[in-house]
Amino acid sequence: MEIKIGVRSVHRELVVETDLTAEQIEEEIRSALSVERGVFAVTDVKGRRVVVPVASLGYVEIGEDETRPVGFGGTL
Template structure:
């Protein structure tokens, strides 16, 4: 699943793929926003870990779980 995270006062966004379901990912973000935590931790398919300050989250876009097609479409 493709994830895009916008950071306040930054022209770039964080873009990665994760094996989590959309519901699991939404719960992680919602829990971080509702609690007093300063950072939210994300991990991608390759094992990289992203720590993002909760106060700097502008938006979180959760993509579809459909895999990309390979080959030609007739």
């Protein structure tokens, strides 16, 4: 699952590939927003952790659950 995180006052978005489902990501966001001075944290597929203070979140775009093929999709 690919998610894009917009951070306030940062011109580039963060793109994270994670094994979480859309529902799990949404639950993490809701939990982070419910805590004063909370943080939204997610671990990518390589085990790296991304942590963003919720006060700095601009948006979180959750991609589709389907996997994309790798390489050229055409047949000869």
